[in-house]
């Protein structure tokens with residue numbers, strides 16, 4: 076009765092940070108007597124594409140569908156495979172086919188991480204961004220007409236379903252209910268995107284009735300990005316459509332210092348399908364193969380995975396170890412002004428588990 | 430042979446800051462012997478809506494279409510008229526019907542304005558955001574099906590036309606060519622929004638061939654918002670679709686301290702129709718009628734208007750006066766830590782013209 080984790084390193088620095096994530100997972104599992112086994116897969120990578128002409132084998136669902144979770148590195152190597160091919164052939168497939176309809180991304184200012192915002196300290200920025208992860212602006216419906224002529228026109232549909240909107244809102248309200256501030260902010264743009272976004276607002280207002288204990292507000296996405304910079308302490312749980320969530324979950328971590336340490340859960344809350352945990356950063360071709368990538372995002376993704384699998388204490392242990400290591404300049408990687416390489420940083424987190 | 434300006438104060442603080450904008454325009458016109466006459470209109474306001482059941486009279490085009498430009502305050506009073514009614518019935522009408530296909534918005538760190546980003550000084554942030562202003566994500570095509578049932582679904586089309594995309598790109602390339610850094614950044618999301626955004630990228634690549642002197646790069650909108658916070662000095666001219674431009678032109682000014690002083694031009698470059706100049710901020714119901722609104726955005730919008738009408742020197746005079754006043758704590762409004770009210774601030778800019 077052990078936990079089965081599918082490990083998918085992917086491309087670039089994904090292959091360097093995943094081993095550090097595993098190192099920490101193995102160490103914490105030992106301490107907590109969690110029987111967790113790892114199967115590694117080479118697909119969902121551009122190397123695989125070059126050999127097989129597709130990002131994943133036809134039976135990828137059978138191969139990883141029985142696992143309890145996917146521990147994912149990063150995918151993309153634009154030099155050999157265009158991004159929309161590599162990403163839509165892997166990451167977006169997982170999200171859709173495994174109905175990982177929640178993307179959950181913390182933005183938290185951690186000790187030792189230089190903050191780009193004046194006067195902000197650890198504790199001031201601590202938000203959870205809940206992003207719809209399967210529909211909305213990321214549709215594949217649309218096309219081009221009158222190609223190559225002056226009247227060429229390209230259309231793409233945004234699709235919001237009641238089921239799709241309500242389930243992400245419900246998750247966000249429930250999450251807000253578990254947090255001390257119990258506050259939910261909805262990202263909208265109903266003053267400009269005049270059909271789908273007013274619908275989003277309607278559903279938020281409707282669901283808010285069921286959660287009288289949650290304080291709810293909404294901002295249009297334009298001014299919301301401004302508030303992230305000017306008043307990041309205002310936000311607790313932020314819920315957003317696929318595109319708006321994508322934007323906010325890069326901006327939030329940037330306001331907290333760096334996207335280099337931010338994790339991301341692609342979650343099927345019912346656990347009908349495996350969820351996928353990954354760092355927010357990509358494959359970073361510019362620093363790949365140098366052993367200098369920061370593994371904290373991958374390690375933090377491991378903590379989120381444990382939490383999802385019901386091992387909240389083991390997850391907190393990892394978070395405490397991460398905070399300890401980030402507080403020590405010598406243990407940090409270069410992107411955070413430290414000296415450590417990827418492995419040293421990973422090892423020191425594993426050693427800092429108590 | 431005078432310049433005819435249609436003045437539309439609109440709602441809320443629009444009615445307080447427009448007179449200060451006019452004060453400065455009149456003062457600078459006198460010094461430069463510019464014969465500029467102003468006609469004020471009460472429509473495009475929620476007061477007008479309450480009296481007439483519509484935001485503008487049926488013949489609004491005839492009434493203001495013959496003017497050289499529109500000097501606009503702010504519209505919106507959600508207590509009495511929902512935003513999508515007031516905005517789509519006025520501002521969006523002007524943009525569409527007068528084919529103001531460029532929205533031009535500077536984000537510049539000015540002396541005396543507290544910057545939320547660590548270690549940034551005036552000069553470090555100086556970008557021009559060029560936003561497509563008539564199509565893209567702001568379409569009115571779409572609708573709802575299966576209303577009120579669990580299979581309820583809402584669709585909205587994004588529409589990009591070759592003509593619409595190429596003309597905003599051309600404007601942005603030409604603008605970049607006039608600037609010392611000659612750099613153009615394109616905002617995209619072709620890795621996620623898989624039909625319209627790859628088309629946008631294609632047109633950028635195509636047009637770049639005609640401008641070998643411009644250095645061009647592109648970022649996906651998610652990481653671009655992160656770079657605005659982490660590396661705002663990287664950006665010179667930024668070109669974006671309607672929605673992405675909307676977001677970046679609030680975020681950029683926020684990174685430069687406040688959206689309270691940012692101006693916006695809604696421009697028909699061919700001058701076939703009047704262009705519209707307005708502050709980026711809205712009608713601000715929370716501080717309306719108190720006389721404390723910051724008039725600098727409106728005054729700066731006046732400078733953009735003069736520039737558009739061929740009076741570049743008068744425009745620079747206003748900009749120098751604005752910089753002088755912002756450098757003096759006593760002359761600033763409260764939102765910038767000063768003591769001045771709206772009128773004092775406006776008067777001091779007029780007096781600072783040299």
Ligand SMILES: CC(C)[C@H](C(=O)O)[C@@H](O)C(=O)O
Nearest residue numbers: 266267297516520521675709
């Ligand atoms: C009010 C709203 C419709 C408008 C927009 O989104 O264009 C505003 O945010 C702006 O940027 O002028």
Ligand SMILES: CC(C)[C@H](C(=O)O)[C@@H](O)C(=O)O
Nearest residue numbers: 162166167321355620621651
């Ligand atoms: C790579 C891209 C398709 C993806 C997204 O937009 O969802 C990424 O930005 C992310 O946030 O995971």
